[in-house]
Amino acid sequence: xxxxxxxxxxxxxxxxxxxxxxxxxxxxxxxxxxxxxxxxxxxxxxxxxxxxxxxxxxxxxxxxxxxxxxxxxxxxxxxxxxxxxxxxxxxxxxxxxxxxxxxxxxxxxxxxxxxxxxxxxxxxxxxxxxxxxxxxxxxxxxxxxxxxxxxxxxxxxxxxx
Amino acid sequence: xxxxxxxxxxxxxxxxxxxxxxxxxxxxxxxxxxxxxxxxxxxxxxxxxxxxxxxxxxxxxxxxxxxxxxxxxxxxxxxxxxxxxxxxxxxxxxxxxxxxxxxxxxxxxxxxxxxxxxxxxxxxxxxxxxxxxxxxxxxxxxxxxxxxxxxxxxxxxxxxxxxxxxxxxxxxxxxxxxxxxx
Numbered sequence: 611x612x613x614x615x616x617x618x619x620x621x622x623x624x625x626x627x628x629x630x631x632x633x634x635x636x637x638x639x640x641x642x643x644x645x646x647x648x649x650x651x652x653x654x655x656x657x658x659x660x661x662x663x664x665x666x667x668x669x670x671x672x673x674x675x676x677x678x679x680x681x682x683x684x685x686x687x688x689x690x691x692x693x694x695x696x697x698x699x700x701x702x703x704x705x706x707x708x709x710x711x712x713x714x715x716x717x718x719x720x721x722x723x724x725x726x727x728x729x730x731x732x733x734x735x736x737x738x739x740x741x742x743x744x745x746x747x748x749x750x751x752x753x754x755x756x757x758x759x760x761x762x763x764x765x766x767x768x769x770x771x
Numbered sequence: 772x773x774x775x776x777x778x779x780x781x782x783x784x785x786x787x788x789x790x791x792x793x794x795x796x797x798x799x800x801x802x803x804x805x806x807x808x809x810x811x812x813x814x815x816x817x818x819x820x821x822x823x824x825x826x827x828x829x830x831x832x833x834x835x836x837x838x839x840x841x842x843x844x845x846x847x848x849x850x851x852x853x854x855x856x857x858x859x860x861x862x863x864x865x866x867x868x869x870x871x872x873x874x875x876x877x878x879x880x881x882x883x884x885x886x887x888x889x890x891x892x893x894x895x896x897x898x899x900x901x902x903x904x905x906x907x908x909x910x911x912x913x914x915x916x917x918x919x920x921x922x923x924x925x926x927x928x929x930x931x932x933x934x935x936x937x938x939x940x941x942x943x944x945x946x947x948x949x950x951x952x953x
Binding site: 618619620621622623624627628629630631632635636637638642643644648649651652653654655656658659663664666687690692694695696697704705708711712715743 | 787804865912917927
Protein backbone atom coordinates (compact mmCIF):
# COMPACT_ATOMS: atom_id res chain seq x y z
CA UNK A 611 0.00 0.00 0.00
CA UNK A 612 1.39 3.39 -0.96
CA UNK A 613 1.64 5.93 1.87
CA UNK A 614 -0.25 9.21 1.54
CA UNK A 615 1.85 12.39 1.34
CA UNK A 616 3.30 13.14 4.74
CA UNK A 617 2.90 16.42 6.53
CA UNK A 618 4.53 17.88 9.56
CA UNK A 619 2.37 17.86 12.63
CA UNK A 620 2.50 18.79 16.27
CA UNK A 621 0.79 16.74 18.99
CA UNK A 622 -0.31 18.51 22.16
CA UNK A 623 -0.98 15.91 24.82
CA UNK A 624 -3.94 16.40 27.21
CA UNK A 625 -1.58 17.10 30.11
CA UNK A 626 0.04 19.90 28.11
CA UNK A 627 -2.94 22.19 27.68
CA UNK A 628 -5.49 23.61 30.17
CA UNK A 629 -8.29 21.17 30.99
CA UNK A 630 -11.93 21.92 31.75
CA UNK A 631 -11.62 20.25 35.17
CA UNK A 632 -8.77 19.10 37.37
CA UNK A 633 -8.24 15.32 37.56
CA UNK A 634 -9.70 15.21 41.04
CA UNK A 635 -12.80 17.14 40.00
CA UNK A 636 -13.11 15.11 36.80
CA UNK A 637 -13.64 11.89 38.75
CA UNK A 638 -16.35 13.51 40.86
CA UNK A 639 -17.88 15.10 37.79
CA UNK A 640 -18.20 11.70 36.14
CA UNK A 641 -20.08 10.40 39.16
CA UNK A 642 -22.39 13.40 39.08
CA UNK A 643 -23.10 12.99 35.37
CA UNK A 644 -23.99 9.33 35.85
CA UNK A 645 -25.96 9.65 39.08
CA UNK A 646 -29.65 8.84 39.35
CA UNK A 647 -30.16 12.11 41.22
CA UNK A 648 -28.79 14.10 38.29
CA UNK A 649 -30.95 12.12 35.85
CA UNK A 650 -34.05 12.91 37.90
CA UNK A 651 -33.16 16.59 38.09
CA UNK A 652 -32.53 16.71 34.35
CA UNK A 653 -35.79 14.96 33.59
CA UNK A 654 -37.71 17.42 35.73
CA UNK A 655 -35.89 20.30 34.05
CA UNK A 656 -36.80 18.99 30.61
CA UNK A 657 -40.42 18.37 31.53
CA UNK A 658 -40.71 21.96 32.72
CA UNK A 659 -39.71 23.08 29.22
CA UNK A 660 -42.30 20.97 27.38
CA UNK A 661 -45.33 23.31 27.46
CA UNK A 662 -43.34 26.22 25.99
CA UNK A 663 -41.81 23.95 23.38
CA UNK A 664 -45.17 22.58 22.32
CA UNK A 665 -46.54 26.10 21.94
CA UNK A 666 -43.50 26.99 19.84
CA UNK A 667 -43.95 23.92 17.65
CA UNK A 668 -47.56 24.83 16.95
CA UNK A 669 -46.35 28.28 15.91
CA UNK A 670 -43.69 26.78 13.62
CA UNK A 671 -46.32 24.44 12.13
CA UNK A 672 -48.48 27.42 11.26
CA UNK A 673 -45.52 29.26 9.73
CA UNK A 674 -44.68 26.10 7.81
CA UNK A 675 -48.18 25.95 6.32
CA UNK A 676 -47.99 29.63 5.39
CA UNK A 677 -44.58 29.24 3.74
CA UNK A 678 -46.02 27.70 0.57
CA UNK A 679 -43.61 28.02 -2.32
CA UNK A 680 -40.81 29.48 -0.21
CA UNK A 681 -38.74 26.31 0.03
CA UNK A 682 -35.97 27.93 2.08
CA UNK A 683 -38.53 28.94 4.69
CA UNK A 684 -40.18 25.50 4.55
CA UNK A 685 -36.82 23.87 5.24
CA UNK A 686 -36.02 26.32 8.04
CA UNK A 687 -39.31 25.71 9.86
CA UNK A 688 -39.25 21.94 9.32
CA UNK A 689 -35.71 21.95 10.67
CA UNK A 690 -36.78 23.85 13.80
CA UNK A 691 -39.59 21.34 14.35
CA UNK A 692 -37.39 18.27 13.91
CA UNK A 693 -34.93 19.87 16.35
CA UNK A 694 -37.12 19.56 19.38
CA UNK A 695 -40.50 17.99 18.57
CA UNK A 696 -39.39 14.67 20.00
CA UNK A 697 -38.01 16.35 23.10
CA UNK A 698 -41.47 17.91 23.53
CA UNK A 699 -43.08 14.46 23.26
CA UNK A 700 -44.24 14.91 19.66
CA UNK A 701 -42.39 11.93 18.27
CA UNK A 702 -44.37 11.48 15.04
CA UNK A 703 -44.25 15.20 14.30
CA UNK A 704 -40.48 15.12 14.64
CA UNK A 705 -40.24 12.01 12.49
CA UNK A 706 -42.21 13.53 9.61
CA UNK A 707 -40.22 16.78 9.86
CA UNK A 708 -37.06 14.68 9.64
CA UNK A 709 -38.38 12.93 6.51
CA UNK A 710 -39.06 16.31 4.87
CA UNK A 711 -35.69 17.81 5.85
CA UNK A 712 -33.78 14.78 4.59
CA UNK A 713 -35.73 14.81 1.34
CA UNK A 714 -35.05 18.51 0.71
CA UNK A 715 -31.42 18.15 1.73
CA UNK A 716 -30.86 15.12 -0.52
CA UNK A 717 -32.51 16.82 -3.50
CA UNK A 718 -30.29 19.84 -3.00
CA UNK A 719 -27.22 17.63 -2.87
CA UNK A 720 -28.06 15.98 -6.19
CA UNK A 721 -29.04 19.40 -7.56
CA UNK A 722 -32.60 18.46 -8.45
CA UNK A 723 -35.70 20.55 -7.75
CA UNK A 724 -37.96 19.32 -4.96
CA UNK A 725 -41.37 17.96 -5.88
CA UNK A 726 -43.88 20.52 -4.58
CA UNK A 727 -46.48 17.82 -4.02
CA UNK A 728 -44.14 15.80 -1.79
CA UNK A 729 -43.34 18.93 0.19
CA UNK A 730 -47.03 19.85 0.53
CA UNK A 731 -47.95 16.35 1.73
CA UNK A 732 -45.24 16.41 4.36
CA UNK A 733 -46.10 19.94 5.48
CA UNK A 734 -49.78 18.98 5.91
CA UNK A 735 -48.79 15.85 7.82
CA UNK A 736 -46.43 17.76 10.13
CA UNK A 737 -49.11 20.35 10.93
CA UNK A 738 -51.74 17.69 11.53
CA UNK A 739 -49.43 15.61 13.73
CA UNK A 740 -48.40 18.64 15.78
CA UNK A 741 -52.05 19.46 16.50
CA UNK A 742 -53.40 15.97 17.03
CA UNK A 743 -50.52 13.70 17.95
CA UNK A 744 -51.51 13.18 21.56
CA UNK A 745 -54.83 11.62 20.64
CA UNK A 746 -54.00 10.11 17.28
CA UNK A 747 -50.67 8.31 17.47
CA UNK A 748 -51.60 5.30 15.32
CA UNK A 749 -52.78 7.40 12.38
CA UNK A 750 -49.74 9.67 12.65
CA UNK A 751 -47.37 6.72 12.63
CA UNK A 752 -49.10 5.22 9.59
CA UNK A 753 -48.91 8.54 7.75
CA UNK A 754 -45.21 8.88 8.66
CA UNK A 755 -44.47 5.38 7.35
CA UNK A 756 -46.31 6.07 4.08
CA UNK A 757 -44.52 9.37 3.60
CA UNK A 758 -41.14 7.79 4.32
CA UNK A 759 -41.79 5.15 1.67
CA UNK A 760 -43.02 7.74 -0.85
CA UNK A 761 -40.00 9.99 -0.28
CA UNK A 762 -37.63 7.02 -0.58
CA UNK A 763 -39.17 6.08 -3.95
CA UNK A 764 -38.98 9.66 -5.24
CA UNK A 765 -35.37 10.00 -4.13
CA UNK A 766 -34.47 6.73 -5.85
CA UNK A 767 -36.15 7.98 -9.04
CA UNK A 768 -34.37 11.32 -8.80
CA UNK A 769 -31.01 9.60 -8.31
CA UNK A 770 -31.55 7.45 -11.39
CA UNK A 771 -32.80 10.26 -13.63
CA UNK B 772 -25.42 39.13 21.57
CA UNK B 773 -27.71 37.86 24.29
CA UNK B 774 -24.92 37.83 26.76
CA UNK B 775 -25.59 38.10 30.39
CA UNK B 776 -24.73 35.25 32.68
CA UNK B 777 -27.24 34.11 35.21
CA UNK B 778 -26.51 32.31 38.42
CA UNK B 779 -29.64 30.44 39.43
CA UNK B 780 -29.82 28.86 42.85
CA UNK B 781 -28.83 25.27 42.17
CA UNK B 782 -27.44 22.84 44.71
CA UNK B 783 -23.68 22.41 44.90
CA UNK B 784 -22.61 19.10 43.44
CA UNK B 785 -19.06 19.24 44.77
CA UNK B 786 -17.88 18.11 41.36
CA UNK B 787 -16.32 21.30 40.18
CA UNK B 788 -19.19 22.02 37.85
CA UNK B 789 -20.28 24.94 39.97
CA UNK B 790 -17.07 26.74 39.07
CA UNK B 791 -17.41 26.14 35.34
CA UNK B 792 -18.46 28.80 32.89
CA UNK B 793 -20.47 27.59 29.92
CA UNK B 794 -21.46 29.29 26.71
CA UNK B 795 -24.53 28.30 24.69
CA UNK B 796 -24.49 29.35 21.02
CA UNK B 797 -27.92 28.70 19.53
CA UNK B 798 -30.35 30.80 17.52
CA UNK B 799 -33.48 29.15 18.92
CA UNK B 800 -34.54 30.58 22.27
CA UNK B 801 -36.38 27.41 23.31
CA UNK B 802 -33.33 25.28 22.64
CA UNK B 803 -31.16 27.71 24.60
CA UNK B 804 -33.57 27.48 27.50
CA UNK B 805 -33.55 23.68 27.38
CA UNK B 806 -29.75 23.48 27.27
CA UNK B 807 -29.46 25.96 30.13
CA UNK B 808 -31.87 23.88 32.22
CA UNK B 809 -29.88 20.71 31.55
CA UNK B 810 -26.57 22.36 32.43
CA UNK B 811 -28.15 23.73 35.60
CA UNK B 812 -29.18 20.23 36.59
CA UNK B 813 -25.53 19.11 36.84
CA UNK B 814 -24.62 22.21 38.81
CA UNK B 815 -23.27 24.51 36.07
CA UNK B 816 -24.54 27.92 37.07
CA UNK B 817 -22.58 30.47 35.09
CA UNK B 818 -24.02 30.25 31.61
CA UNK B 819 -23.84 32.87 28.88
CA UNK B 820 -25.87 32.74 25.69
CA UNK B 821 -25.28 33.93 22.13
CA UNK B 822 -27.62 33.72 19.15
CA UNK B 823 -24.93 33.09 16.53
CA UNK B 824 -21.23 32.49 16.07
CA UNK B 825 -20.29 36.12 15.67
CA UNK B 826 -21.87 37.14 18.98
CA UNK B 827 -20.35 34.09 20.63
CA UNK B 828 -16.84 35.10 19.56
CA UNK B 829 -17.36 38.52 21.12
CA UNK B 830 -18.60 36.90 24.34
CA UNK B 831 -15.63 34.54 24.45
CA UNK B 832 -13.32 37.54 24.36
CA UNK B 833 -15.21 39.19 27.22
CA UNK B 834 -15.47 36.25 29.59
CA UNK B 835 -13.72 32.96 30.14
CA UNK B 836 -15.67 29.91 28.98
CA UNK B 837 -14.78 26.35 29.97
CA UNK B 838 -17.36 24.58 27.84
CA UNK B 839 -19.21 25.59 24.68
CA UNK B 840 -22.42 24.09 23.32
CA UNK B 841 -22.99 25.29 19.77
CA UNK B 842 -25.67 24.85 17.16
CA UNK B 843 -24.52 24.32 13.58
CA UNK B 844 -26.89 26.33 11.35
CA UNK B 845 -26.97 30.01 12.39
CA UNK B 846 -26.67 33.38 10.70
CA UNK B 847 -24.61 35.43 10.12
CA UNK B 848 -21.94 33.03 11.38
CA UNK B 849 -22.65 29.31 11.69
CA UNK B 850 -21.23 26.85 14.18
CA UNK B 851 -18.58 25.53 11.81
CA UNK B 852 -17.04 28.94 11.14
CA UNK B 853 -17.34 29.78 14.84
CA UNK B 854 -15.43 26.62 15.73
CA UNK B 855 -12.75 27.29 13.12
CA UNK B 856 -12.29 30.83 14.47
CA UNK B 857 -12.08 29.63 18.08
CA UNK B 858 -9.47 27.04 17.14
CA UNK B 859 -7.41 29.06 14.68
CA UNK B 860 -7.70 32.79 15.28
CA UNK B 861 -4.44 34.29 16.41
CA UNK B 862 -6.22 36.12 19.22
CA UNK B 863 -8.56 33.32 20.24
CA UNK B 864 -8.90 33.47 24.04
CA UNK B 865 -9.00 29.68 24.41
CA UNK B 866 -8.34 27.57 21.32
CA UNK B 867 -8.55 24.40 23.44
CA UNK B 868 -12.04 24.97 24.84
CA UNK B 869 -14.25 21.88 24.46
CA UNK B 870 -16.98 22.49 21.87
CA UNK B 871 -20.02 20.24 21.62
CA UNK B 872 -21.78 20.73 18.28
CA UNK B 873 -25.52 20.17 18.66
CA UNK B 874 -27.56 19.93 15.49
CA UNK B 875 -30.42 18.32 13.65
CA UNK B 876 -28.21 18.18 10.55
CA UNK B 877 -26.93 14.64 11.01
CA UNK B 878 -25.94 13.85 7.44
CA UNK B 879 -22.51 12.21 7.27
CA UNK B 880 -20.89 15.03 5.31
CA UNK B 881 -22.01 17.55 7.93
CA UNK B 882 -20.67 15.43 10.78
CA UNK B 883 -17.35 15.23 8.93
CA UNK B 884 -17.37 18.99 8.34
CA UNK B 885 -17.91 19.56 12.07
CA UNK B 886 -15.10 17.18 12.93
CA UNK B 887 -12.76 18.88 10.46
CA UNK B 888 -13.65 22.31 11.87
CA UNK B 889 -12.35 21.10 15.23
CA UNK B 890 -15.40 20.27 17.36
CA UNK B 891 -14.77 18.09 20.37
CA UNK B 892 -18.07 16.19 20.35
CA UNK B 893 -21.09 16.00 18.06
CA UNK B 894 -24.62 15.64 19.41
CA UNK B 895 -27.63 15.00 17.20
CA UNK B 896 -31.00 16.51 18.00
CA UNK B 897 -33.44 15.66 19.46
CA UNK B 898 -31.57 16.27 22.65
CA UNK B 899 -31.90 14.01 25.64
CA UNK B 900 -30.28 14.57 29.01
CA UNK B 901 -28.56 11.20 28.70
CA UNK B 902 -27.01 12.08 25.34
CA UNK B 903 -25.83 15.51 26.42
CA UNK B 904 -24.36 14.19 29.66
CA UNK B 905 -22.63 11.33 27.85
CA UNK B 906 -20.87 13.86 25.60
CA UNK B 907 -19.78 15.89 28.63
CA UNK B 908 -18.64 12.67 30.31
CA UNK B 909 -16.59 11.86 27.23
CA UNK B 910 -14.87 15.26 27.48
CA UNK B 911 -14.23 14.80 31.19
CA UNK B 912 -13.03 11.20 31.09
CA UNK B 913 -11.33 10.84 27.74
CA UNK B 914 -9.45 14.03 27.17
CA UNK B 915 -7.91 14.02 23.73
CA UNK B 916 -4.62 15.29 22.42
CA UNK B 917 -4.74 18.31 20.14
CA UNK B 918 -3.19 18.17 16.72
CA UNK B 919 -1.69 21.08 14.83
CA UNK B 920 -1.09 20.45 11.13
CA UNK B 921 -0.82 22.68 8.10
CA UNK B 922 -4.56 22.50 7.52
CA UNK B 923 -6.03 21.51 10.89
CA UNK B 924 -5.91 22.49 14.52
CA UNK B 925 -8.20 20.77 16.98
CA UNK B 926 -8.83 17.60 18.95
CA UNK B 927 -7.23 14.48 17.52
CA UNK B 928 -9.77 13.16 15.04
CA UNK B 929 -8.54 9.59 15.46
CA UNK B 930 -10.54 8.19 18.34
CA UNK B 931 -8.96 4.76 18.33
CA UNK B 932 -5.33 3.70 18.42
CA UNK B 933 -4.85 0.33 16.80
CA UNK B 934 -1.84 -1.50 18.21
CA UNK B 935 -1.26 -3.42 15.00
CA UNK B 936 -1.86 -0.49 12.61
CA UNK B 937 0.70 -0.68 9.81
CA UNK B 938 -0.03 2.56 7.98
CA UNK B 939 -0.38 4.37 5.73
CA UNK B 940 1.12 7.14 7.86
CA UNK B 941 -0.03 10.63 7.07
CA UNK B 942 2.11 12.52 9.50
CA UNK B 943 5.84 13.01 9.23
CA UNK B 944 6.39 12.38 12.90
CA UNK B 945 3.31 10.58 14.06
CA UNK B 946 3.10 11.05 17.81
CA UNK B 947 6.81 11.91 17.95
CA UNK B 948 6.68 15.61 18.55
CA UNK B 949 4.89 16.50 21.75
CA UNK B 950 4.71 20.06 23.00
CA UNK B 951 3.55 21.76 26.18
CA UNK B 952 1.44 24.89 25.69
CA UNK B 953 0.40 25.59 29.25
